Every structure is written in structure tokens, then in C-alpha cells.
Amino acid sequence: MNLSHLTGRERTVVLFFLSLTAAYGVILLLAVAGLVFEAPGLTGSSTVSTALGLAVPVILAGLGGLIAERAGVFNIGLEGMMILGTWGAGYLGWHYGPWGALVGGLLGGIVGGALLALATVTFAIEQTVAGVAINIASLGICRYLASIFFDGKGSEGDLGTIADSPSVRNFETRFSVPFIGDPLLELENKQWFLLSDFAGVIRGLTVDMAWSTFLLLLFVPAVWYLVWRTPFGLRLRSSGEKPAAAESLGVNVITTRWAALLMSGGLAGLGGAWLVLDSLKYQQGMTASRGFLGLAAMIFGNWMPGLLTIGALLFSFSQSVGFQLGFESRALIGAVGFAFCLGALWSIGTKRFISGAIAIIMGFGVLLFAATNKTINDSLTKALPYLLTIIVLAVASKRQRPPAAAGIPYIKGQAG
Amino acid sequence: MNNLKKSLTPAVLALGLAFALASLVLIVSGHNPLDAYRAMWKNFASFDGVITSINVGARYYVAAAAVAIALKMNVFNIGTNGQYQIAAMFAAVVGAAIKLPAPLHVAVTLTVAVAAGAAWASIIGILQVTRKVNPVLTGIMLNGIAASVIAYLMQSPWTNFRDPGRPEYGSTRPIPKSGQLPVFKIGNDAVLQSYVVLAVLVGVGFYLLVYRTRFGFDLRASGANPSAARSAGVDPKRMMIITMLLSGACAGLIGMGIVLSSNDQLAYGDRFPGGLGFAGIGIALLGRNHPIGVAAAALLWAALDQGARGLVTVGIPGEIAVILQGSLLFIAVIVYAVWERKTIAATIREAAARTHAARTAEATA
Numbered sequence: 142m143n144l145s146h147l148t149g150r151e152r153t154v155v156l157f158f159l160s161l162t163a164a165y166g167v168i169l170l171l172a173v174a175g176l177v178f179e180a181p182g183l184t185g186s187s188t189v190s191t192a193l194g195l196a197v198p199v200i201l202a203g204l205g206g207l208i209a210e211r212a213g214v215f216n217i218g219l220e221g222m223m224i225l226g227t228w229g230a231g232y233l234g235w236h237y238g239p240w241g242a243l244v245g246g247l248l249g250g251i252v253g254g255a256l257l258a259l260a261t262v263t264f265a266i267e268q269t270v271a272g273v274a275i276n277i278a279s280l281g282i283c284r285y286l287a288s289i290f291f292d293g294k295g296s297e298g299d300l301g302t303i304a305d306s307p308s309v310r311n312f313e314t315r316f317s318v319p320f321i322g323d324p325l326l327e328l329e330n331k332q333w334f335l336l337s338d339f340a341g342v343i344r345g346l347t348v349d350m351a352w353s354t355f356l357l358l359l360f361v362p363a364v365w366y367l368v369w370r371t372p373f374g375l376r377l378r379s380s381g382e383k384p385a386a387a388e389s390l391g392v393n394v395i396t397t398r399w400a401a402l403l404m405s406g407g408l409a410g411l412g413g414a415w416l417v418l419d420s421l422k423y424q425q426g427m428t429a430s431r432g433f434l435g436l437a438a439m440i441f442g443n444w445m446p447g448l449l450t451i452g453a454l455l456f457s458f459s460q461s462v463g464f465q466l467g468f469e470s471r472a473l474i475g476a477v478g479f480a481f482c483l484g485a486l487w488s489i490g491t492k493r494f495i496s497g498a499i500a501i502i503m504g505f506g507v508l509l510f511a512a513t514n515k516t517i518n519d520s521l522t523k524a525l526p527y528l529l530t531i532i533v534l535a536v537a538s539k540r541q542r543p544p545a546a547a548g549i550p551y552i553k554g555q556a557g
Numbered sequence: 558m559n560n561l562k563k564s565l566t567p568a569v570l571a572l573g574l575a576f577a578l579a580s581l582v583l584i585v586s587g588h589n590p591l592d593a594y595r596a597m598w599k600n601f602a603s604f605d606g607v608i609t610s611i612n613v614g615a616r617y618y619v620a621a622a623a624v625a626i627a628l629k630m631n632v633f634n635i636g637t638n639g640q641y642q643i644a645a646m647f648a649a650v651v652g653a654a655i656k657l658p659a660p661l662h663v664a665v666t667l668t669v670a671v672a673a674g675a676a677w678a679s680i681i682g683i684l685q686v687t688r689k690v691n692p693v694l695t696g697i698m699l700n701g702i703a704a705s706v707i708a709y710l711m712q713s714p715w716t717n718f719r720d721p722g723r724p725e726y727g728s729t730r731p732i733p734k735s736g737q738l739p740v741f742k743i744g745n746d747a748v749l750q751s752y753v754v755l756a757v758l759v760g761v762g763f764y765l766l767v768y769r770t771r772f773g774f775d776l777r778a779s780g781a782n783p784s785a786a787r788s789a790g791v792d793p794k795r796m797m798i799i800t801m802l803l804s805g806a807c808a809g810l811i812g813m814g815i816v817l818s819s820n821d822q823l824a825y826g827d828r829f830p831g832g833l834g835f836a837g838i839g840i841a842l843l844g845r846n847h848p849i850g851v852a853a854a855a856l857l858w859a860a861l862d863q864g865a866r867g868l869v870t871v872g873i874p875g876e877i878a879v880i881l882q883g884s885l886l887f888i889a890v891i892v893y894a895v896w897e898r899k900t901i902a903a904t905i906r907e908a909a910a911r912t913h914a915a916r917t918a919e920a921t922a
Contacts, residue, residue: 275887277839434697527698
């Protein structure tokens with residue numbers, strides 16, 4: 142859709158109503174699927190609030206990837222930075238409580254970001270290579286540190302091991318938007334089509350939220366503001382689009398990219414801190430590829446914070462549905478089937494008959510699967526988030542526009 | 558000779574720096590680095606230790622070759638971790654189900670592994686070519702999906718790959734004698750797997766394909782300069798698909814030493830090691846994607862693994878080996894890049910000086 146002829150404010154209004162319509166459409170789709178496949182929990186507040194929480198580390202990793210790539214560095218080391226963040230959060234969280242965990246995650250991630258900056262900005266080496274090296278190295282670093290600082294430490298009955306820390310305290314209260322919780326709960330329990338679904342979704346997004354979720358989600362608008370509304374953001378984006386031109390205009394590309402990578406690492410590390418506060422301790426391997434999923438969300442979101450958040454929510458929602466005990470998984474698969482059929486109608490409406498035919502075959506196939514399998518095998522449920530991410534990337538990737546200089550090492554003085 | 562020195566110097570430099578860093582870490586955490594290295598050396602430098610390192614190094618080599626061949630085209634196949642596990646499971650199932658005379662049985666099983674690995678990897682190539690999906694991300698997602706697919710096929714009542722006779726292993730049925738790769742007993746209990754020969758063949762094939770064929774030239778050209786290769790008539794889409802097929806085929810062989818050698822498991826199951834694909838990435842980068850460099854890196858990696866097992870005896874965490882591997886990799890990629898830039902700059906300077914000298918000679922004449 143081309144909105145370029147509108148003024149900034151008009152565009153904001155149009156986008157606002159578009160996203161409201163989209164949200165309405167998604168909830169309608171889920172409500173229908175929940176009704177057809179006997180799974181009211183699909184839009185239940187518990188599914189939604191779990192999904193919102195699980196999205197946080199993916200969103201933060203994605204924001205980290207966004208800042209790095211907007212500055213011109215492809216950061217595949219996010220996973221490693223998040224791992225370093227989990228260790229830092231485990232250590233400082235164990236000693237100083239929840240705020241300590243957040244600081245520890247931030248610091249751990251920044252260390253990872255500094256390593257990547259040293260390799261890719263100062264020494265200008267291949268960015269993917271350096272990122273992969275950080276992912277491998279961070280595993281060893283954390284295991285070694287855990288063997289010294291966690292193994293056998295802590296109090297009686299709460300001893301750390303090489304694979305996990307002693308327990309970490311979380312914030313004692315949780316965040317709720319005042320006054321709306323009870324009426325929404327009442328409405329949700331009525332099981333009225335669509336109205337109760339809306340109540341469930343809104344309640345899931347506003348009531349009984351972990352403080353870490355609430356605080357860390359504030360980074361979505363913060364990163365948007367930093368990158369698109371400040372002088373630093375302008376320098377950052379110019380380093381990622383045309384570094385030579387930026388340098389000839391007086392932007393220090395090297396410093397800008399260093400700053401971007403420190404922030405990138407810090408954000409990924411905060412994602413790790415969220416995981417530690419959620420599990421109440423550091424565990425080896427607790428990031429489970431979320432750093433990579435953040436990258437996927439960033440690409441899905443076309444290097445924009447808002448869309449990135451939606452991508453991460455899509456992933457975490459399918460994961461959260463997998464945790465539900467009823468028929469929710471097959472209802473979600475059914476919803477995907479419906480979505481394919483709608484996509485087919487859209488394709489045929491715009492005269493793209495081949496894509497339409499493919500979509501309709503896939504749609505009916507998926508619906509048939511959902512109709513014939515009441516419960517979905519546990520291992521398939523676990524694959525669902527990855528599968529959906531691939532499908533979404535396959536649908537979305539062709540229209541993407543990454544920053545022009547992302548992934549290309551820059552050597553100072555290239556402007557000549 | 559000069560060439561060898563040129564490529565060895567940065568490697569030795571990186572190794573020295575990595576050991577220095579690891580020593581620093583050891584000293585800071587209150588251990589004597591010399592004690593640690595002595596214990597590691599002691600555990601490695603026995604007949605048994607060296608043979609084990611070679612057996613494990615062969616796996617690492619094949620894992621790294623799978624990554625390196627794709628990296629020659631600048632494509633990151635991060636999905637080898639899923640590819641080799643899928644391949645190992647299917648090969649183990651087929652290998653246990655068929656009855657054939659010895660060499661043929663092994664050949665069929667290996668073919669199944671190669672085909673399964675290539676098929677799983679081809680998804681990455683197809684999605685990149687048709688839908689422009691970033692291959693790194695597809696690879697990561699497919700690793701996650703592979704784990705689920707394996708868990709599903711192992712336990713599903715329709716396929717039921719699990720051996721009901723050995724529930725404690727959670728493995729496929731064992732492979733009969735005719736389907737096994739032979740092993741060579743050396744000395745008392747050291748056992749050299751013939752899988753090592755397979756790994757050497759993979760290396761030779763890799764070298765011939767990449768450096769001695771038209772396809773290999775196109776592959777390297779596409780990696781070095783995609784637009785130049787395209788204008789020279791190399792179809793990037795076709796290259797992408799073939800590269801992923803080759804890389805996946807190679808990845809399919811990673812687990813075959815474990816599945817088909819009689820001193821290992823002879824099946825695919827819960828005890829099958831899960832991180833060889835990721836190790837292969839590091840080893841490929843360390844060996845600079847060259848068949849010989851990768852071989853040295855694989856053996857070094859395996860030797861560090863083997864040495865680390867000796868650290869328990871002196872009360873030092875074995876994880877120092879992982880730190881060594883990780884920091885070695887990180888330092889090595891930096892040193893290689895800086896070294897290469899310096900060599901290129903020196904060559905340019907030398908050429909410039911030669912031109913200048915020739916010009917002055919001309920002017921004076």
C-alpha cells in the first residue's frame with residue numbers, strides 16, 4: 142500500500158485505523174476458529190498474557206537486531222549476547238534482586254555487543270562470521286563462569302550447579318491497568334461469540350502482567366523514537382544506508398556503529414534478563430534460539446519496531462497456544478487454514494490465479510488436518526512456531542527492504 | 558614453502574593468542590595454567606587418546622566440510638545441525654530394515670543418509686530462490702522443526718521407528734553386521750573407525766570439486782563477486798540450489814560413523830550427539846574453508862575435547878576447553894582478516910614500487 146502522498150499526520154491516522162482493523166480481523170478469525178474447533182481458550186486471557194510475556198525476549202532481540210542493522214551491521218550474534226545477558230542477570234539477580242537482574246542482563250549483553258563491535262567495526266571482518274563466533278564463544282564463557290560462580294554456591298536447598306544459578310527473586314507485585322480487570326473477566330466468562338473473545342484478549346494484554354514485561358516493552362516506542370526522531374538516529378540510519386556519504390558529511394561511522402552495537406547487545410541481554418526473571422534463575426540453554434527468532438521478527442517487520450513486535454507476538458502466540466491443554470492447538474492450525482483461504486480469495490480477486498490456487502490447496506489441506514485431528518501430537522505443537530515463522534517469512538520476504546549497507550564492513554576513509 | 562609459511566603464520570599467531578587468553582582466565586580464576594595444559598596433554602598424548610581424537614576429528618571434518626562448501630559461495634548453511642540428525646535417523650531405520658550383502662548394504666544406507674540430508678537442506682535453497690527468504694533464518698527454523706519431526710517419527714504409532722526390544726535406549730533398531738562400517742583394532746583397546754577413510758574421501762571430493770572443476774570455479778566466483786559471476790553467465794538460482802544440495806548431502810554423512818560403526822551405537826537414539834553441526838561451523842571458519850586447513854582445525858578441536866576430559870583429575874573445570882575453542886575461533890577470524898588485508902596492502906605496495914623503479918630506469922635511460 143502506498144501512503145507516500147499523505148502528510149505525516151494523515152499517515153499516522155490512516156495507519157492507526159488500519160492496525161485497528163487488522164487487530165479486529167485477527168481476533169475475528171481466532172474467534173471463528175475457536176468456535177468451529179471447540180477451543181474457547183484460543184482467545185482466553187491466559188493464552189494472550191503468556192504470549193505477551195514470551196514475546197518480550199524475542200522483541201528485545203529483534204530491536205537489538207534492528208538498531209545494529211539500521212547502523213549497517215548484520216548482528217547474528219544476538220543469541221550469544223542474550224546468553225551472556227542470562228548469565229549476568231542470573232548472577233546480579235541472585236545477589237541484588239530483580240533490578241540487579243535487569244542491570245546484569247544489560248551489562249552481559251553489552252559485553253557481547255562490544256566483542257562484535259571490536260571484530261566487525263574496528264577490525265572490519267565479515268559480520269556473519271564474527272557473530273557466529275560470538276554465539277559459540279558465549280556458550281563456553283557462561284558455562285565456565287557458572288562452574289566458578291554458581292556451582293555449589295547459594296544456600297541450603299538452593300544450590301547452583303554448572304547449568305543453573307541459585308534462585309533469583311522477581312518483583313513482588315504485578316502490573317494491572319486499574320478497574321477494568323473484573324468487568325472484563327465477567328464478560329470473558331460469559332462465552333459470548335466475539336465479545337468474550339475481545340474481553341479475553343484485552344484482559345490478557347492489560348491485567349496481571351509481570352513488571353519486567355511492562356518495563357521492557359517500553360523499549361519498543363523508545364527505540365522507535367531514538368532511531369527516527371533524534372539526531373543520533375539520523376546518523377545511525379545514514380551509517381546503515383550510505384556510510385561513505387555519511388562520513389563525508391561529518392558523521393563518524395565507526396563511533397556510530399560502535400554505539401549501535403553496544404545498544405544492540407544491551408537490548409538482547411535485557412531479553413535474557415526477562416527469561417531469568419520469568420524462570421526465577423539462570424539456566425544453561427534457556428534462550429532456546431530466541432535471539433535468532435528476534436532476527437526473523439525483524440525481517441518480518443521490515444526493519445520497523447511496530448511490525449517487528451507483531452511478528453514476535455505471532456511466534457509467541459503459537460508457542461503459548463501449545464501450552465494450553467484443550468483443543469487450542471488444532472484451532473490455531475484451523476485459523477491458519479482459514480487465513481490461507483482468505484489469502485486465496487485476495488489473490489484471485491487481484492487476478493493472481495496461480496498463487497490463489499496454491500493458497501486454496503494449502504488452506505483446504507490444513508483445514509482437513511485440523512478437522513481430522515482433535516488433539517495435536519506434542520512434538521508437532523512444538524514445531525508450530527518455527528513452521529509459522531517460515532510460512533510468514535515466505536509470504537513477507539519478497540517485499541522487504543533492508544538497510545542498503547547492512548552486512549558490508551566499512552573501513553574508515555572509504556569516502557575518499 | 559613460502560605459501561605454507563604465509564598461511565601458517567596467522568594460524569599459529571591466533572593459537573598463541575587464544576592460549577594466552579585462556580591462561581589469563583585460568584590465572585584469574587585461581588588455577589595454574591601449566592597444570593591445566595599438562596593434564597590436557599597427558600589425556601591426549603596416549604595411543605588411545607590420539608585414536609579417539611582422530612575418530613572424533615573425522616566427524617568434525619565432515620561437519621565442517623558441509624558448511625565450508627556452502628561458504629565457498631558465501632552462503633551460510635546453519636541448518637546442518639538439523640540435516641545430519643534427520644539423515645542419521647532415516648539411514649539408521651533403512652539400514653536396520655533391509656537385508657543385502659555387505660558392501661551393498663552400507664552403500665544403500667549411506668545413500669539414504671546423503672539423500673535425506675540433501676532433501677532437508679534443499680528446503681533452504683528453494684525458499685531462498687523462490688521467496689527470497691534469508692537462508693540463515695530458514696536454517697535455524699528447520700533445526701527446530703527437525704527436532705520435532707524426529708521426535709514425532711520416533712514415537713508415532715504409524716512409523717514407530719523406536720526399537721521395542723531396547724526401550725532404555727530410546728533408539729532405532731540395531732544395524733546388522735552386513736550394514737556396519739568396519740573398524741580396525743590397533744593395540745589393546747584402541748579402535749580406529751573406517752569412517753575416517755570416508756572423511757578423507759569427502760575431503761578429496763571437496764578439493765577436486767571446488768578447485769578442479771568448472772562447477773567449482775563458478776561456485777567460488779559466485780561467492781567472490783556475485784554480480785560478475787552473473788554477467789559471466791552463472792545462474793545464481795541454480796547455483797544456490799545445487800550448493801544447498803551438496804552441502805546437505807555432505808551433512809547427511811556427519812552422523813554415519815556413529816550410526817554404522819560397531820564400537821558406537823549402531824542406531825539412532827537418545828544418546829546420539831546433538832551439536833556436531835554447530836561445531837562444524839566453527840571448525841570451517843577456523844580452517845578458512847580450505848580442505849586441508851579444515852582438517853587441521855577438526856583434529857585440533859577433537860584434541861582439545863579429548864584433553865579437556867583429563868582436567869577433572871586436577872580439579873579444573875573442563876569448560877576451559879570450550880573457552881579455548883571459542884576464543885580461538887574469535888581471535889582466528891580477526892587475525893586472518895587483518896593478516897589478509899596486510900598481505901594485500903604489501904602486495905600492492907610492492908607492485909607500486911616495482912612500477913616506480915621501472916619508470917625511473919626508463920627515464921634515466
